[in-house]
Amino acid sequence: MGRAGVHPGAAVGAVSAVVLDTDAFRRWMAAAAAAVEREAGHLTELDAAIGDADHGANLRRGFTAVAAELEKGAADSPGAVLTLAGRQLISTVGGASGPLYGTLLRRTGKALGDAGEVGPGQLAEALGAGVAAVGQLGGAKVGDKTMLDALEPAVAALARAADGPGAYAAAAEAAARGAAETVPMRARKGRASYLGERSEGHQDPGATSAALLLAALAEAAGEADQGEGRRG
Amino acid sequence: MSGGVEGRVGIVLVSHSAEVAGSVADLARGLAGGAGTPLAPAGGLPGGGLGTSTELIAAAAASVDGGAGVAVLADLGSAVLTVKALLADDELPDGTRLVDAPFVEGAVAAVVTAAAGGDLDAVEAAASEAYGYRKK
Numbered sequence: 106m107g108r109a110g111v112h113p114g115a116a117v118g119a120v121s122a123v124v125l126d127t128d129a130f131r132r133w134m135a136a137a138a139a140a141v142e143r144e145a146g147h148l149t150e151l152d153a154a155i156g157d158a159d160h161g162a163n164l165r166r167g168f169t170a171v172a173a174e175l176e177k178g179a180a181d182s183p184g185a186v187l188t189l190a191g192r193q194l195i196s197t198v199g200g201a202s203g204p205l206y207g208t209l210l211r212r213t214g215k216a217l218g219d220a221g222e223v224g225p226g227q228l229a230e231a232l233g234a235g236v237a238a239v240g241q242l243g244g245a246k247v248g249d250k251t252m253l254d255a256l257e258p259a260v261a262a263l264a265r266a267a268d269g270p271g272a273y274a275a276a277a278e279a280a281a282r283g284a285a286e287t288v289p290m291r292a293r294k295g296r297a298s299y300l301g302e303r304s305e306g307h308q309d310p311g312a313t314s315a316a317l318l319l320a321a322l323a324e325a326a327g328e329a330d331q332g333e334g335r336r337g
Numbered sequence: 338m339s340g341g342v343e344g345r346v347g348i349v350l351v352s353h354s355a356e357v358a359g360s361v362a363d364l365a366r367g368l369a370g371g372a373g374t375p376l377a378p379a380g381g382l383p384g385g386g387l388g389t390s391t392e393l394i395a396a397a398a399a400s401v402d403g404g405a406g407v408a409v410l411a412d413l414g415s416a417v418l419t420v421k422a423l424l425a426d427d428e429l430p431d432g433t434r435l436v437d438a439p440f441v442e443g444a445v446a447a448v449v450t451a452a453a454g455g456d457l458d459a460v461e462a463a464a465s466e467a468y469g470y471r472k473k
Contacts, residue, residue: 163388195422199388201415204422211426242421296414 122272123326124224130186131175136321138168144317151310155297159200160310167198167206183223184231187214201295202311205239205252206318212238225272229264236260243294250290250297250304252311255283259319273319274328280319284312340375340400346451346460347375347401350444351394351411351420355381361444369448375401376448389419391428398429406432406457408447410464412440432457438464 125133141148141164149161171190180186191211194203213235217223223231236256245251262279266272285308292304295311323329341347350365352358358380366376377397382388398407407430411417420435434457436443443464450463 192426195419195426196391199382199386199390199415201418203389204415204418208422208425238425242418242425 122225122267122269123328124222125183125228125326126222127181127183127186129325130183130223131180133322133325134168134171134175134186134190136324137318138172140317140321141165141168141314144314148310148314151308151313154307155292155300155304156310157200157296160202160314163198163200163202164206164314167194167203170194170197182217182219182221184214184217184219187211187217190214201243202252202314205243205311206314208242209235209239209256211235224267225263225276226267229260229267229276232256232260232263245294248290249293250287250309250312251292251294252309252315254287254290254309255280255312255315255319258283259315271328273323273326277316277319277323277328280316284308284316287312341403341407342373342375343403344405345375345403346405346455346457347377347398347403347407348444348447348451348460349394349397349401349407349409350376350378350380350440351389351397351409351416352378352380352440353387353389353412353414353416355385357412357440361441364441365444365448368445369452374448374452375403376451377401389415391419391423394420394423395428398433402430402433404432406434406460408434408436408451408457408460408464410436410438410440410443410447434461436461436464439467442467442470 145161145165149158152158152160171193174189174193180189187210191207191214195207213231216231216234240246240253245253247253247257259276259280263272263276266275287309289305291302292298297304350358350362358378362376362378377400379393379397382390383392401407409420411420423429424435446467447460447464450460
């Protein structure tokens with residue numbers, strides 16, 4: 106089935122943005138589950154340095170539940186896919202990343218309403234609402250060494266590149282860069298903040314998993330191979 | 338309302354640990370003499386282990402809801418965030434409130450106040466005031 110469900114938008118030709126339908130959003134969540142499964146050890150390793158070494162296992166439990174729930178087929182719009190995924194994460198993760206990622210996806214899903222197809226601009230706007238809700242829930246802001254350090258630049262990049270192809274890849278790159286930039290930061294939120302300056306020099310696990318989520322989006326949109334090297 | 342005592346404020350204690358939530362509930366009840374106060378612990382994960390469970394929190398809140406509101410006290414981190422996320426999604430009984438209070442001292446103050454017939458505002462105020470009990 107390959108690219109079924111992912112197609113160029115109304116503007117014909119190579120310069121148009123990719124529009125995602127419900128199947129593409131399902132693939133996004135499935136790709137996120139696969140990425141978390143693949144990277145669980147790495148996430149836990151990062152979390153062992155500055156947290157309580159449960160981030161990989163917690164997210165794996167959560168996204169496995171999301172994938173299982175979506176396979177039942179209940180969600181019938183992009184927004185419904187994210188809302189359902191968010192609900193599963195809140196109820197199955199067991200750590201702080203559950204309510205945080207759950208809130209991100211639920212708010213984003215609600216903001217998408219019942220749209221059947223979503224382009225980069227609309228997704229950027231909805232994700233922006235989700236990211237704002239995460240900031241409000243956790244009381245964190247950019248620079249605090251949290252998932253927001255990957256999410257905020259990703260939303261900005263998605264909005265900037267919304268009118269052409271490669272928008273999702275740009276968002277994924279921005280998220281990965283944002284995650285890498287958490288290395289020298291001092292944690293100001295969550296358990297890592299107890300470490301003070303000893304939290305410096307480690308990449309934040311939450312920002313790292315947020316970058317995986319955005320990479321999964323690019324993969325589901327068929328833009329996983331349009332990375333920096335291609336466009337540089 | 339579903340469980341609880343009609344007209345009485347219910348109290349839920351959310352901790353990462355089932356033992357902590359259960360023991361603080363026993364302590365608060367013992368110190369406060371609130372034998373009849375609707376009070377439920379929601380600690381750890383359903384299958385055991387440290388963590389926060391929406392399932393246990395929602396069940397605890399329903400079990401103490403007497404229609405006069407439910408005061409939820411949480412220990413830290415994901416316990417606080419999970420309660421906030423549940424409240425934001427309207428998944429707890431009407432009149433449920435996360436109370437900003439120290440876990441042990443706040444629980445005792447909340448149970449004393451609820452046992453005396455205080456309303457939700459009074460229970461919340463008493464629990465929050467527990468931040469002011471200096472020890473040195």
